[in-house]
Amino acid sequence: MFIDGRQVPDGTIIDTDIAIIGAGAAGITLARSFADKAMTVTLIESGGFDFDPETQALYEGESVGVPYSLDASRLRYFGGSTNHWGGWCRPMQPIDFEKRDWVPHSGWPITYDDLLPYYERANEIAQVGPFQYNNAEWWSDGGKNAPLPLPGGEVTTRWFEYSPPTRFGWLYRKPIDAAKNITTYLNSNVLEIVPTADASHVERLRVGTLSGKRFEVTPKLVILATGGIENARMLLLSNSVEKKGLGNSHDVVGRYFMEHPHVDRPAEILLTDPSVVTPYYKTYTKLNGASIRAVFMFTDEYLRAQRRLGTVMTFYESKEIRTDDNYDKEDPVSQRSLEPDILQLMRSASGNKADGPVLGKRYGTGCATEQAPNPLSRITLSGKKDALGLNQTKIDWRLTNADRDNLRKNLEALARAFGQWGNGTVRILFKDKDKWDEAEGWGNHHMGTTRMSSDPRKGVVDANCKVHGIDNLYVAGSSLFTTSATVNPTLTLVALALRLSDHVQQTFTRGV
Amino acid sequence: MGDTSHDKHEPHPAISRRNILILGGVALVTAALPLAFPRFEPDSHTLVDALAGLLVDRDAAARLGREWRLKSTGAREPRVIAASIGKRLVPYGWRKDGTPDELRTALLARIRHDFEVSDMVGISGWQLARTSAELCALAASLADEGKHDAA
Numbered sequence: 001m002f003i004d005g006r007q008v009p010d011g012t013i014i015d016t017d018i019a020i021i022g023a024g025a026a027g028i029t030l031a032r033s034f035a036d037k038a039m040t041v042t043l044i045e046s047g048g049f050d051f052d053p054e055t056q057a058l059y060e061g062e063s064v065g066v067p068y069s070l071d072a073s074r075l076r077y078f079g080g081s082t083n084h085w086g087g088w089c090r091p092m093q094p095i096d097f098e099k100r101d102w103v104p105h106s107g108w109p110i111t112y113d114d115l116l117p118y119y120e121r122a123n124e125i126a127q128v129g130p131f132q133y134n135n136a137e138w139w140s141d142g143g144k145n146a147p148l149p150l151p152g153g154e155v156t157t158r159w160f161e162y163s164p165p166t167r168f169g170w171l172y173r174k175p176i177d178a179a180k181n182i183t184t185y186l187n188s189n190v191l192e193i194v195p196t197a198d199a200s201h202v203e204r205l206r207v208g209t210l211s212g213k214r215f216e217v218t219p220k221l222v223i224l225a226t227g228g229i230e231n232a233r234m235l236l237l238s239n240s241v242e243k244k245g246l247g248n249s250h251d252v253v254g255r256y257f258m259e260h261p262h263v264d265r266p267a268e269i270l271l272t273d274p275s276v277v278t279p280y281y282k283t284y285t286k287l288n289g290a291s292i293r294a295v296f297m298f299t300d301e302y303l304r305a306q307r308r309l310g311t312v313m314t315f316y317e318s319k320e321i322r323t324d325d326n327y328d329k330e331d332p333v334s335q336r337s338l339e340p341d342i343l344q345l346m347r348s349a350s351g352n353k354a355d356g357p358v359l360g361k362r363y364g365t366g367c368a369t370e371q372a373p374n375p376l377s378r379i380t381l382s383g384k385k386d387a388l389g390l391n392q393t394k395i396d397w398r399l400t401n402a403d404r405d406n407l408r409k410n411l412e413a414l415a416r417a418f419g420q421w422g423n424g425t426v427r428i429l430f431k432d433k434d435k436w437d438e439a440e441g442w443g444n445h446h447m448g449t450t451r452m453s454s455d456p457r458k459g460v461v462d463a464n465c466k467v468h469g470i471d472n473l474y475v476a477g478s479s480l481f482t483t484s485a486t487v488n489p490t491l492t493l494v495a496l497a498l499r500l501s502d503h504v505q506q507t508f509t510r511g512v
Numbered sequence: 513m514g515d516t517s518h519d520k521h522e523p524h525p526a527i528s529r530r531n532i533l534i535l536g537g538v539a540l541v542t543a544a545l546p547l548a549f550p551r552f553e554p555d556s557h558t559l560v561d562a563l564a565g566l567l568v569d570r571d572a573a574a575r576l577g578r579e580w581r582l583k584s585t586g587a588r589e590p591r592v593i594a595a596s597i598g599k600r601l602v603p604y605g606w607r608k609d610g611t612p613d614e615l616r617t618a619l620l621a622r623i624r625h626d627f628e629v630s631d632m633v634g635i636s637g638w639q640l641a642r643t644s645a646e647l648c649a650l651a652a653s654l655a656d657e658g659k660h661d662a663a
């Protein structure tokens with residue numbers, strides 16, 4: 001059942017077993033998983049079924065670090081940011097969960113294997129194809145679509161699978177509506193999570209609408225699922241009892257904010273023989289039950305040996321390079337006129353003279369890269385207030401020289417791989433600057449602000465996603481990520497939500 | 513003849529390329545000025561030709577070589593460069609009396625090795641094996657001397 005919060009009488013108190021705050025990918029996954037189970041569920045969503053500028057404006061805030069857009073990078077209505085996500089899906093790698101001694105603050109309290117069964121279910125929820133992300137044989141189709149045989153063991157091909165992309169708010173609206181035990185309150189904003197006087201237990205949620213209504217929800221158990229930035233903001237705003245915010249006795253809430261810095265054309269690649277490039281590298285390709293795209297990633301062996309963080313690189317066709325191209329008006333900085341020369345040099349080494357004017361092809365690349373967790377990269381509360389009278393978010397996104405250097409080193413590894421192969425030369429365009437105070441782009445991936453750690457001094461939640469020190473408050477979403485890996489977060493956060501759902505159901509079976 | 517200007521890192525600025533050419537031939541210069549250049553392997557002259565012979569487009573390689581020279585302080589004399597490349601190729605099976613195919617095989621193997629150990633040179637961002645860059649430097653030096661006409 002859906003109820004418009006604006007129609008709820010002021011002062012109403014709603015009793016429920018489970019309150020889920022936020023109906024995005026995480027909240028909807030959780031709600032669905034509780035459908036028709038022996039517990040009452042109240043799903044509280046800030047928006048309605050459509051975009052509304054006034055509600056969206058509640059996401060505005062201040063950016064004081066690497067410039068970042070707080071409101072354009074997420075959507076505040078039923079379905080959340082999945083109303084405009086791109087559908088790129090890939091699980092993290094086992095190494096991403098490990099404590100890597102060269103990555104400060106790394107090490108999840110769970111492993112890849114803990115999450116694997118949930119990843120497989122997440123694949124179904126996001127309507128992705130078979131769970132074959134690293135299976136070259138599966139996508140090679142008997143050798144017809146072989147990945148590039150890059151030697152050296154540093155760079156490898158892996159695959160993303162695409163969700164259609166699933167609009168969680170559209171696809172799962174009906175089953176949530178039909179579930180007898182779920183009531184969804186739309187246009188209803190949680191204003192504060194109010195704990196008991198000793199702050200060890202959530203007592204109630206204060207809820208408000210932009211039209212001025214105020215009511216409360218009294219849950220047995222709460223799951224905060226308002227997105228990777230808002231989860232931290234909600235905890236910080238919940239400060240009537242704990243002045244530093246809920247779950248923040250160690251000043252970790254909001255810290256370790258991570259994104260995936262995106263760089264457009266960090267490198268280009270010239271290939272003498274474009275025929276070896278399987279189409280799945282260049283664009284979305286339908287193959288063996290999925291829509292896929294191949295990317296270059298860095299092997300675990302390389303990451304360990306070179307003490308690096310990961311990068312994902314896409315690869316697309318850009319231009320045929322010919323001897324008869326006219327470079328008269330070329331930009332001296334781009335030095336495109338050297339491209340035929342580079343291809344001729346490769347051909348010299350292999351003794352492979354071109355028959356005609358076509359020498360090869362230029363490929364562009366794009367990349368998303370991992371940044372190391374950094375406590376100074378953080379979400380705090382701004383002094384400015386939103387339309388509900390709540391402090392807006394202040395984001396201080398930090399990228400370090402080490403993050404930049406890491407990407408550059410990974411590009412060099414890419415150059416080594418293509419060079420050893422002999423059919424490609426990599427041109428590194430990513431500038432060798434000593435600062436990274438401006439991101440070329442980002443992924444709209446908000447991670448780390450309520451990170452998982454078994455140590456309350458280093459994380460906000462434990463391995464079960466439960467906030468340290470509070471017995472009935474859980475968090476869902478990419479704010480849980482201890483480290484960001486390089487892949488898009490939604491598949492992982494859906495898997496984590498499914499795992500949390502199992503835990504919560506067990507908790508209820510035992511009696512909360 | 514191409515650009516003969518030497519940058520400030522030229523090891524022996526007192527001996528200009530023009531003077532060298534006036535002395536009338538590389539062999540004579542080598543004999544007359546034993547201290548001016550490092551000693552050559554006796555077959556470095558043939559190696560110059562053999563290496564240049566591998567290039568499918570010498571002009572192209574020369575352009576890359578010039579780009580690299582803008583940044584590097586490496587040798588300018590073709591035989592010095594060829595000798596240096598030859599040294600790099602020995603562990604990969606190159607012999608002075610080998611065939612062009614053997615030379616190419618050794619070159620290819622050495623280039624792979626350069627990439628493997630990250631011995632790369634950036635030319636306007638393109639990441640080349642050091643041996644490839646040296647080959648380009650050789651082409652540039654030859655073009656500058658006008659010894660090998662553009663292919």
Ligand SMILES: Cc1cc2nc3c(=O)[nH]c(=O)nc-3n(C[C@H](O)[C@H](O)[C@H](O)COP(=O)(O)OP(=O)(O)OC[C@H]3O[C@@H](n4cnc5c(N)ncnc54)[C@H](O)[C@@H]3O)c2cc1C
Nearest residue numbers: 022024025026046076080081086087088190444477488490
């Ligand atoms: C343009 C774009 C493209 C993207 N592409 C990809 C992609 O290709 N692959 C990928 O993996 N990820 C992608 N993402 C990220 C993806 O959308 C998010 O990871 C995912 O939606 C996060 O799910 P969530 O449930 O944690 O948060 P959200 O989906 O943001 O949902 C949070 C919900 O909480 C509600 N809410 C917020 N505050 C309150 C409150 N106080 N009270 C009640 N409700 C509240 C919001 O209205 C919203 O509905 C993309 C994001 C954007 C913006």
